[in-house]
Amino acid sequence: SQQGEEDPQALSIQEGENATMNCSYKTSINNLQWYRQNSGRGLVHLILIRSNEREKHSGRLRVTLDTSKKSSSLLITASRAADTASYFCATFTFYNQGGKLIFGQGTELSVKP
């Protein structure tokens, strides 16, 4: 089964509004990452937050991580039509054989102009 579960599965907002996506996971992690995927394209890395960090910012993005609740959230402020895409959280964990990045099912964001 997949590590991460994202909520909501789909989100529709107006341009200028904020968008919040949530991610929950099951096992201990070394870091959590967020990716964006435009329709029919590959994945683009947005931001990484390590397990000992609680909050991180990058431009209009704000990510929080609560390891006690095994959850993370991604906030996109002042959204634009160009932010329309699918957003995935992914958890990275080191194992004896190296490390694995496991994805959630994603949130489909639609920003209407």
Add this chain to the structure above:
Amino acid sequence: NAGVTQTPKFRVLKTGQSMTLLCAQDMNHEYMYWYRQDPGMGLRLIHYSVGEGTTAKGEVPDGYNVSRLKKQNFLLGLESAAPSQTSVYFCASTALRIVNLLGYTFGSGTRLTVV
């Protein structure tokens, strides 16, 4: 340009045929991964490699084999394709020194249809 290159970009196979997908990276990354993406399922890890000559199973390895003979290349093989393997396949890579700092680099994907 530096990055991850996947070939081919599109392929149609008949049930029972075999094929190999190639992933090449020029960033000297140790870690390489193969994922498949199906509608509503997100990305699922098929196999991965943490270095030349090593491979390991991911979440959905059945029906696939992999090889990492050279550090820059990671091959995904389908020995006998089935319709259930119709999917978009993504390759990704990262380096051990940045794995807790930066995200993975993804290829643009291979769209495979098995009829």
